[in-house]
Amino acid sequence: MDKETEQRQLFKGAFLLTYAGLISKVLSAGYRIPLQNITGDIGFYVYQQIYPFIGMAMTLALYGFPAAISRLIAEQSASPNKRLKFRIFGQLLLFSMIVFLLVYLSAPFIADLMDDNDLTQGLRASAFPFLLLPAISSLRGLFQGQNDMVPTALSQMIEQIIRVSLIICAALFVTTSNRSLYDVGIGTAWASIGGSIGALIALLVCRKRLSSEQAIDNGTRQTVHSLFIAVVGYGIAIAINHMLLLLLQFVDAFTLVPLLRQSGMALAEAQVLKGVLDRGQPLAQLGIVSASSLALALIPSVTKARISDDQDRFLGYIASTWRFTLYIASGATVGLIVLFPEVNMLLFKENIGSTSLRIFTVTIVFAALSISTASILHGFGHIVRTALFVLIGVIVKGVLNFLLVPQFQISGAALATVLAAVTILILNLIQLNKLFPLAKYIQIPWKGFILSLVLMAGSVFFVHGLAKPLFYQLTRIGQLLYLLVLIVLGVLIYFFSLEECSVFTKEERQVLPFLKDKQEGS
Numbered sequence: 001m002d003k004e005t006e007q008r009q010l011f012k013g014a015f016l017l018t019y020a021g022l023i024s025k026v027l028s029a030g031y032r033i034p035l036q037n038i039t040g041d042i043g044f045y046v047y048q049q050i051y052p053f054i055g056m057a058m059t060l061a062l063y064g065f066p067a068a069i070s071r072l073i074a075e076q077s078a079s080p081n082k083r084l085k086f087r088i089f090g091q092l093l094l095f096s097m098i099v100f101l102l103v104y105l106s107a108p109f110i111a112d113l114m115d116d117n118d119l120t121q122g123l124r125a126s127a128f129p130f131l132l133l134p135a136i137s138s139l140r141g142l143f144q145g146q147n148d149m150v151p152t153a154l155s156q157m158i159e160q161i162i163r164v165s166l167i168i169c170a171a172l173f174v175t176t177s178n179r180s181l182y183d184v185g186i187g188t189a190w191a192s193i194g195g196s197i198g199a200l201i202a203l204l205v206c207r208k209r210l211s212s213e214q215a216i217d218n219g220t221r222q223t224v225h226s227l228f229i230a231v232v233g234y235g236i237a238i239a240i241n242h243m244l245l246l247l248l249q250f251v252d253a254f255t256l257v258p259l260l261r262q263s264g265m266a267l268a269e270a271q272v273l274k275g276v277l278d279r280g281q282p283l284a285q286l287g288i289v290s291a292s293s294l295a296l297a298l299i300p301s302v303t304k305a306r307i308s309d310d311q312d313r314f315l316g317y318i319a320s321t322w323r324f325t326l327y328i329a330s331g332a333t334v335g336l337i338v339l340f341p342e343v344n345m346l347l348f349k350e351n352i353g354s355t356s357l358r359i360f361t362v363t364i365v366f367a368a369l370s371i372s373t374a375s376i377l378h379g380f381g382h383i384v385r386t387a388l389f390v391l392i393g394v395i396v397k398g399v400l401n402f403l404l405v406p407q408f409q410i411s412g413a414a415l416a417t418v419l420a421a422v423t424i425l426i427l428n429l430i431q432l433n434k435l436f437p438l439a440k441y442i443q444i445p446w447k448g449f450i451l452s453l454v455l456m457a458g459s460v461f462f463v464h465g466l467a468k469p470l471f472y473q474l475t476r477i478g479q480l481l482y483l484l485v486l487i488v489l490g491v492l493i494y495f496f497s498l499e500e501c502s503v504f505t506k507e508e509r510q511v512l513p514f515l516k517d518k519q520e521g522s
Contacts, residue, residue, distance in 0.1 A: 008193040024160040029285035031164040033347050037169040042268070043181040043274030047167075048278040049119055050185035051104060052250040054192045056243065061196070062137045062156060064239030066094060068231050069141025088231055092134035095232050103127035115258040116267065129189065132196040132354035137235075139203040147179040153208035155199035165194030171329035240387035241374055244367055244424065245288075247390065248417050249281060251397045256413050259405040263456025276353035280301040281345070287364035288371065318376050319442045322369070322507065326444065327503070329368035331494050334457050336361045337462065339486060342471055346479045353410060359415035366421035373428040380435055386428060393424035435447070448501030460486055 037042040043076060067086055103110075105124035136155070143151045170187025192242070240247070256277070260270035337358050344350045374386040397420035406413030464471075464486055471482050498504060 003420050004178070007220040013455055016454065020230070024156055025285060025289045026376055027160050027164050029282040029289070030169060032282040035167060035171055036083075036275070036279065036348055038168070038175055039181060039184050041272045041273075043171065043184045044278055045271045045275035045397075046122065046182055046185045047188055048249065048281070049114060049116070049124045049253050051128050052246055052253055053123065054129055054189060055246045056239070057129040058134055058192065058196075059239045059242050059246065060235060061133045061140070062152075062236075062243060063242045064235035065137035065231065066140035066144050066152060066235075067238045068235035069138065070144035070442075071144030071234065072230050073142065076364070083112055085142070088141070088228060089134055089138050091228050091231050092137055096130045096133045100127045100130045103130070110231045111440055115261055116271070118180075118182045118278065120180060122189065125189030129192045129196055132193065132200060136196060136200050136203065139200075139207065141466050143203075143206070149511045151203055154206070155202040158202045159195040159199035161195075162198040163191050166191030166194045166338050173475075181281055195334070234383075237384045240390050241378070241383065244370060244393070245281070245284065246423070247394045248397050249278075249419055251394060251401060252417075254275070255398065255401045256405060256410070259401065260409060263406050263409075273353070273410050273455055276354060277360065277413055279353070280357045280363075281416070283336060283343070283347075283357075284361065284367065285327060285366050287336065287361070290328055290332055315436055319380075322372055322376070323444060325368050326365070326374040327449065328497065329365045330449075330453060331456065332492070333364045334453050335460065335487065336364075338457050339461050339483060340465075340492075342468075342479070342483060345472075345475065346483060356409075356414045358409040358412055360417060362418045363414075363421050370421055370425040373425065377435075378429060378433060382431060385431060389424050389427040389431075392427060393420040396420045396423045400465055440474050445501070445503050448498070448503045451499035452494055452501055452503065454498045456490050459493050460490045463489065 031141040032044070032047075035047060039047070072088070104124050104127040107120050108117070110123050111117050111365070140152045143149070167188055170191055171184055174181065174183045174187060252274070256274050257267070257270045260273060261267060265273075307379065340358050340361065341354045342352045344354050344357065374389075377383075377386050397416050400416035400419055403411055404416050406412075408415070467482070471479055474482060
């Protein structure tokens with residue numbers, strides 16, 4: 001295989017993984033809405049307390065360890081032999097067993113830290129998905145090391161579909177049989193195990209796609225310590241970069257309810273408020289996915305420019321990707337802020353906590369830009385550094401929770417999340433500015449951009465103000481159609497305004513079909 005064909009296959013596989021990831025993220029965000037509708041805010045609270053542990057196992061098995069293994073394999077002079085595969089599996093097994101035992105044995109202590117001892121069984125169950133991590137990660141890593149991304153993408157989709165289906169089924173079983181809502185946490189953990197088993201079966205079926213074993217030694221000898229760093233250490237660093245929202249949510253899981261209770265609040269009331277704040281998670285995730293998916297339109301151009309060693313075009317396309325993320329994330333954020341009481345009512349059947357959730361929604365802009373900027377830095381090899389920036393943001397979130405929650409309750413937690421995302425973004429931008437001058441390449445036409453946001457928000461606010469009494473008289477399906485009309489109106493006005501205000505560059509116009517057609521027809 002020549003170099004150009006290999007690069008083409010690599011990029012094709014990267015696109016496949018990216019699109020599979022986007023679909024999975026939409027599924028992951030979408031099912032939480034019916035889950036909250038079925039179990040209520042307390043059931044949703046239980047789920048959100050358990051999920052960070054499960055989410056970490058899934059992220060390590062999907063993004064972290066497979067990428068580390070594929071990187072290690074790419075450095076080999078030949079296909080990996082059985083000895084190297086066994087050593088890699090052994091390292092992952094050791095890590096997974098340690099984490100499993102830590103979570104399982106310390107579950108009562110963790111539940112006590114969360115100020116809710118009834119979470120113990122759910123936390124214990126959340127340790128079991130780590131046991132399947134070595135096999136799944138090893139197979140995905142071996143496939144990716146051969147630039148074969150289809151098994152990873154397929155297993156990811158199967159895993160997510162099974163997991164989502166089983167979680168909803170578990171929630172229905174718990175509520176219809178009048179079981180304790182804490183069983184939702186146990187059901188979530190076992191649903192994740194079911195999804196992991198489905199992914200493992202898919203990978204085993206695809207195993208024949210792997211190249212034949214090499215009987216001889218590759219010539220690459222590594223100490224146990226260096227292999228552990230190459231697989232586990234590097235894998236964790238990659239995974240942390242994919243866990244920005246998850247880690248911030250992890251801080252809330254440990255601090256929010258205890259801080260609310262210290263202020264004199266009863267446990268049940270604190271659980272409800274935590275569940276209300278968690279409503280913002282799926283909406284933020286969908287907003288970030290929307291910003292990321294449209295930015296994907298620029299990836300082929302970025303790839304072409306990088307291969308051709310055209311530095312100016314390459315950096316120009318990177319800047320365009322960053323700008324697209326800003327435009328889409330900001331539009332989604334402003335639209336949600338304007339319509340949040342009605343969105344809250346439609347999705348979660350009651351309008352409570354809208355002020356706090358409006359604050360939380362601002363996270364979309366800064367988290368999306370942080371992820372976009374980190375992705376650019378990854379292209380320059382700064383993976384460990386961006387992971388460190390995420391951890392610094394997590395520390396900021398924890399400190400701010402202790403300062404703000406006692407006084408402002410969940411609004412304080414929402415603001416702490418926003419400021420943590422801002423911190424991560426600033427650190428990423430400082431690092432990016434060291435690589436190339438941001439002011440030269442990432443130029444934002446602020447007047448046109450802000451005017452477009454104002455026109456979109458003002459138009460939607462005006463139309464909604466006239467028709468708002470109608471919203472509360474409609475059925476839930478009618479409310480959905482009502483909001484969809486307003487959303488379409490807002491999107492059309494926003495993009496028309498961006499175009500009329502000359503916010504898009506000539507290159508960006510050529511990437512977007514609806515602008516390209518307009519340009520050709522003019």
